Amino acid sequence: EVQVVESGGGLIQPxxxxxxxxxxxxxxxxxxxxxxxxQAPGKGLEWVSLxxxxxxxxxxxxxxxxxxxxxxxxxxxxxxxxxxxxxxDTAVYYCATGRRYxxxxxxxxxxxxxx
Amino acid sequence: xIVLTQSPGTLSLSPGERATLSCRAxxxxxxxxxxxxxxxxxxxxxxxxxxxxSRATGIPDRFSGSGSxxxxxxxxxxxxxxxxxxxYCQQYGTSSTFGQGTKVEIK
Numbered sequence: 001e002v003q004v005v006e007s008g009g010g011l012i013q014p015x016x017x018x019x020x021x022x023x024x025x026x027x028x029x030x031x032x033x034x035x036x037x038x039q040a041p042g043k044g045l046e047w048v049s050l051x052x053x054x055x056x057x058x059x060x061x062x063x064x065x066x067x068x069x070x071x072x073x074x075x076x077x078x079x080x081x082x083x084x085x086x087x088x089d090t091a092v093y094y095c096a097t098g099r100r101y102x103x104x105x106x107x108x109x110x111x112x113x114x115x
Numbered sequence: 116x117i118v119l120t121q122s123p124g125t126l127s128l129s130p131g132e133r134a135t136l137s138c139r140a141x142x143x144x145x146x147x148x149x150x151x152x153x154x155x156x157x158x159x160x161x162x163x164x165x166x167x168x169s170r171a172t173g174i175p176d177r178f179s180g181s182g183s184x185x186x187x188x189x190x191x192x193x194x195x196x197x198x199x200x201x202x203y204c205q206q207y208g209t210s211s212t213f214g215q216g217t218k219v220e221i222k
Contacts, residue, residue: 044203044213044214044215044216045152045160045203045205045213046213047210047211047212047213050211058210060210094159094160096159100148100150100165100207100211101150101162101165101205101207102150102152102160102162102205103162103165103171103172105159105160105161106159107158107159108159
């Protein structure tokens with residue numbers, strides 16, 4: 001059974017940095033595709049990033065240059081480093097598996113960007 | 116960017132009724148690369164349909180998807196109490212975008 005667990009969210013001031021973690025079990029991160037998807041409070045879903053099995057990552061324009069994904073293959077974990085955070089980055093961040101559509105999701109971790 | 120517009124915004128129905136949800140794309144979705152998700156309050160989305168009409172593992176057959184090009188439909192043949200939720204469509208043919216969601220509420 002595939003399980004996905006995010007952590008690392010919290011309250012951060014505008015301009016600050018935060019790193020989210022995504023731990024996966026029942027699934028080999030290095031051989032598959034991993035995504036970050038976010039959802040602002042009371043709003044819809046927004047795709048953030050897709051990491052291929054070879055480690056290449058694509059980003060949404062809204063986060064390009066500010067967010068970076070990395071992986072720890074030995075621990076089947078993925079990380080989202082978020083820099084220069086803005087109020088509009090406030091959201092629940094989900095980690096999800098899948099190349100095109102997203103078949104397994106974590107429960108999400110809330111990031112609040114506020115002074 | 117492909118914009119997905121879902122309608123209606125809210126659908127008020129009774130258990131046992133049929134639900135028809137629409138997702139319209141601003142341009143043709145490549146190869147029918149469209150998915151549907153269900154989301155309940157406080158929970159992560161759950162994949163229902165991919166490839167416009169293929170049910171994901173474990174999804175009951177009362178859920179069906181159809182459509183191509185720019186017009187797609189999710190149909191729930193007979194609503195069960197657990198089906199009242201928000202539904203999102205997603206296109207993954209050109210990058211990835213979601214619709215704004217349709218809430219299916221109990222009438």
